[in-house]
Amino acid sequence: MLQTVAMPGSVPEAQRFLSNLEGAIILAGGTVVMPVLNYGTDAFTSLVSLRKAGLSGISVETGKTTIGAATTLTELEDEKALAFLHPALDTIASPTIRNMATAGGNLFVKQPYGDLTVCLIALGAAATIAGAKGERIEPVEQTVSSGVKAGEIVTQVSFAMPAKDAFKFTKATRKAFNSAAIVTVAAVVVLEGGVVSSARIALGGVAKTPVRATSVEKALTGKLFDRAHVEAAAKEALKDIDPADDAYASAWYRARVTPVHVRRALLGE
Amino acid sequence: MKHSVVSLTINGAERQMLVAPGSTLIDVLRESQGLTGTRRGCEQGACGTCTVLVDGKTAMSCMLPVETIEGAHVETIEGLTPPQGLHPIQEAFLQGFATQCGFCTSGMIMVAAALLAKNPNPSREDVVRAISGNICRCTGYEAIIDAILDAAVRIRSAAHAEAA
Amino acid sequence: MARLKGRGVAAVNYPTGMNLGGDPSQALIHATTTGSFVITLSSVDLGQGIKTVGAQIAAETLGVPYESVMIDTADTDTGPHCMGTFASRGTHRIGNAIMMAAKEAREVMMCVAATELEVDAGDLVTDGKGRIHVNGAPDKGIAVLDVALAAHFKHGKTISGRGMYLKPKSEVVPETGEMDPDSCQAHACTIAEVEVDDETGDVTVLKMTNAYEIGRAMNPALAHQQIVGGAWMGISHALYETTEPYYPNRAHGPLDFSEYLMPGPGDIAEMDSVIIERPSSNGPYGAKGIGEMTANSPIPAIANAIFDACGVRVTSMPITPEKILRGLDALRGNPN
């Protein structure tokens, strides 16, 4: 049974709570933790809320955008400089959930949720993690695949703004709004003279965590960015995914339509 | 387990309450404040029936431990209802036959209130987006969408009449 | 990539009521001394509107304003027996019981009014606005309120009525299945128009045109609610819903409204519905049960429209994108 909800006013204080309180976990927006608590759990007995730990805010500077971990998805939506993320944010749950859910929390959401994280991986974002021995910075991709250690806190994520029109996003869903992903595709594709000079592509919903579609990236780079090349490259996605059955779709279906949605995302179909 | 004292402004009135760790806003509203118009639908953040406004923004009250929103302003369906008559959104739901069993209605109206405060002239798709986290199993949504659009007209014309 | 359009039709009937164990409901009605009427039931309103339609039936029968009728439900200490709200029985069974109770109460009311007005009860009519008067002579009349007061304080009478409707038990003949399982049948026809994405199997329901025959629309706005909500549930059943997505395997059963798939407000189809009325011989004012039927015709209409669109016949519900895509692949010679 829950014993404490701690409200640290800073990151160091939050770290102290995390190490001193028995069975403590981080509470960000609450949209993942609270449903677990409401049904009763032995997984934790204390919550350390980041709501007042000073981790909220967005800074958009030339070359680098930084998002505090406790920034809500609604705050991201309202940030005009991040308009390119709007179509992606719009697919995440509902406006009410976006009022509560945070950017940092999104990194730890189980699949097939967590579409912001798919975008961050495509953007090559880095996570700043406060630990017992100070801060470290690592690719979001790594944070997502290996998680953080007990007592560590993701304090912010940052990325370089993509070139105009370079960011692509598609989320295949069963419902128009407020739907988990069948397949989420986010990509930053840079063209030089109609040829792909670089591509970072991330997929959601098709593995245990969001993944890089490195095979597609490889197949695409250096190629003419036309339908034929994109379609061929999209088929390579099957090498990058390991989908599972769930209540939304089967592994077979996800694999079957992944190349379709990768192509659609890249071509903006 | 240590209880703590939390202060909230609920429907304009300051309230202090002693709560167990992790007590959710819906528990406090329904059980200690007697504000039962906020409905408990799933406790998982997936149905929207418990939606209230916290500092003007919609929130699912089943997912908010009250310790984390100390000092917040909370508005519920009871607070939205004027002393006399009905709020234009309520009037639109009533006239538009937008309720059947009525269980989702409070949440729908609170979402509509937040939408119309931010966007007094929403498109149909704006309304659809706004209520996309709120489940209704009876109506098929059409009457609810129409009612919210009608409410927007009612509020705008009331504001217009006041200005004139 | 192509979006294939198709159209499908389905027509159904639906029984009102159950009676394999006998199907009764009762209603009591009495006038207060304030000129209002209270109907006492133990019936349940799930949102379908029995609290509204029951009052309408009573007001119609009594000849008084709808606003002067109140429904008091549901408490087993005060409300007489009702089987429950299911089997599209509410409006038919409870409505019949209310109508019978209202007739009995009306008789007493008219009788007292006749005494007060010193005329023959047979010459009196109600105006539906709270007065009773001599037919053809609106000035020679009396307010229902005054009748209620007179009955109570002068004549020592209760203006009240008892209502009961029973569809008797029907035994099934085991060898042949001969039985009388219902009271009447409502009808529906749906024409569904859909679009199928031939690369993903996703279906969009573009439009549903429905005709519903419901006996008599007691309250057209409430009937419309059932129609729109029921047709939505039909789309939902056809394309989305199940507690066991891998049936008969029990894995991955949804636990919440995220996993349990239903169309949201962004997925609703354009709807054009018309009601036609063939009053039933045994329902109150010709009513039939409507609540359940509305979900039924859309489901096969959508299935048939999907076949029309893309040539894939999915014979298991729900018709998921996966089932359609497997069918499309088979048609294209890529069986999986």
Added chain:
Amino acid sequence: MEKIDTSFFAKEREAELSVVGESVQRADARGHVTGRTQFYEDVTFPNTLHLKMVRSTRHHALIKGIDTEAAMKVPGVVRILTHKDVPNNWYTILKLIGVGPDDEPVLPEDRVLFMGEQICAVLAETPQAALEAARRVVVDYEDLPPVFDVEAAMTSTPFKKDGTNYFVYEGHNCRRIRFGDVEKGFAEADHVIEHRYESSPIEHAPTETTGCTAKPEGNGRITIYSNTQALYFTLDNMALILGVPFNKLRLVGGTVGGGFGGKVDVIVEPIAALGAMLTNRPVKYAYSRAEEMQVSSPRAAERIYIKDGVMKDGRIIARKITLYVDAGAYCRHSTYGTTKAAAHMPGPYTIPNVHVDAYCVYTNRTPSSAMRGFGVTIGDFALESQMDQIARFLDMDPMELRLLNAYRDGDMKAHRKKVDGAALVEVIQAAARQTGKQLAPRFAKMSSMTREG
């Protein structure tokens, strides 16, 4: 908004109604929009205990033991109810209308037959304490093989203590309809068209979950505030289970946050009332959303085989239906629903030779029960898909195929009830009219009221 086409059946429609037929405002709408409508959960009492259920984690198993020691030590736990506490441990809803069998215990004694089956009930001061104690109860299972497929279940070893894996209808293993001679019909038919249809279970998913609060009164009675769809069903079943006179119980309800058939089973009330009787305190038992989704009874899955004998001109002269209703582990209302499914066949069509075998089959899944369209919805999916397949096979207009076979006043249905008040013809005509579709003259002038045309 609503449109009524009064051109149909004009002579039969009663004229001169004043309140009936009017779209008066809903009596409950003002309460709904202000949040003041009182649902069962809005009535609360001090000193209420919260009931949370320990549930089976197995599809089919023997219960070798239940250890509640650790659970009882959780602060706030007051009592844990097991089958030993239930006076008459049979939960048989249709007993009231003379349909058995007694196959479902209120709380199981020695075995569980589906995942999620309730095993014992924890009563505690707070929901959190009850949930924690429920996690501390240790159930020792011995797994048994489950059966999930309806046709496999028909022939596999019975998994209940008594009886078969299917309900026996007066000596028959299915509900039968026999009308005409279906084999003769097939022999005479130009074509025989046979297909299989299937569905998986569907949840009612009302926004308000099933629940109740049982409150002991000073006079020794118990008041149960419930969102049941049927107060007397609930009251009568509770009295039988609790072994108390009917007048000891009072049910209060009538305002329900969506039902769709999901709140007709009487699951929560008997145990909550038992808890109230044994502790002399109010007890609340409400399903969580997860319980509502997976433990409350769904609409049954069905499997339906339809074999039709069809003439070149579209007349269906024989229809044979084999239908399996997946009742899940216990019968609840499924025995009745299967009969209703049989009676619905062969759909709204007049077919001279009809043969129906409708099986009510038990499998190791959540018991199914009533839902909007009980016994009919899945049958309609099968029937109307089949009609489309016939129309395609014969290259006929699908509406005209239906009109050709439509039942009309005076026809005899397969369950030997004469048709009256038919209107299938007219709804098809009305739908055609709405979409601007021209029916052939013979179909455009058809009527349900006469056999002409």
